[in-house]
Amino acid sequence: MSRKNDALPEEQQAKLIELLNRRLADAIDLQLQSRQAYWNVKGPHFMALRELFDKVAEGVEEYANLIAERIVQLGGRAEGTARAVAGRSSLDGYRLASAGGNGHIAALVTTLTDFGRHTRYASAQASELHDADTAAIFTEIGRGIDTWLWFVETSQQAGS
Numbered sequence: 001m002s003r004k005n006d007a008l009p010e011e012q013q014a015k016l017i018e019l020l021n022r023r024l025a026d027a028i029d030l031q032l033q034s035r036q037a038y039w040n041v042k043g044p045h046f047m048a049l050r051e052l053f054d055k056v057a058e059g060v061e062e063y064a065n066l067i068a069e070r071i072v073q074l075g076g077r078a079e080g081t082a083r084a085v086a087g088r089s090s091l092d093g094y095r096l097a098s099a100g101g102n103g104h105i106a107a108l109v110t111t112l113t114d115f116g117r118h119t120r121y122a123s124a125q126a127s128e129l130h131d132a133d134t135a136a137i138f139t140e141i142g143r144g145i146d147t148w149l150w151f152v153e154t155s156q157q158a159g160s
Contacts, residue, residue, distance in 0.1 A: 017076030
């Protein structure tokens, strides 16, 4: 591994890169789960939910890019292939049987909540490793996830 960031010892960089790659896998998994909801939602609120799920997927793609860029800045390699993501993601699999809007909303709420929890923990870990920049990236992502979670939760339709 080449040392691109001389402010951090190599051992810390390696730990940060591993942490970042785990969260990168989670972000890509979340993005794909958002797409799963987007592709398969049905019901009376189809268009509104499809648009929301699309925006969530696009927002999460931006988070994945932030994480991947930080990995490279630290001298690592961003590992975002399907195999790397499948082997590394800490998120539960998407419930493929979900068809109605509320089923997809519930599945996405669970995944967003889990991702947000992992992101906040990653921010604390980055702080412990004395990398304020990585901690700030995770804090920013956590705030964004909280907003997406709020949007998805409030889109739930009573009785549908």
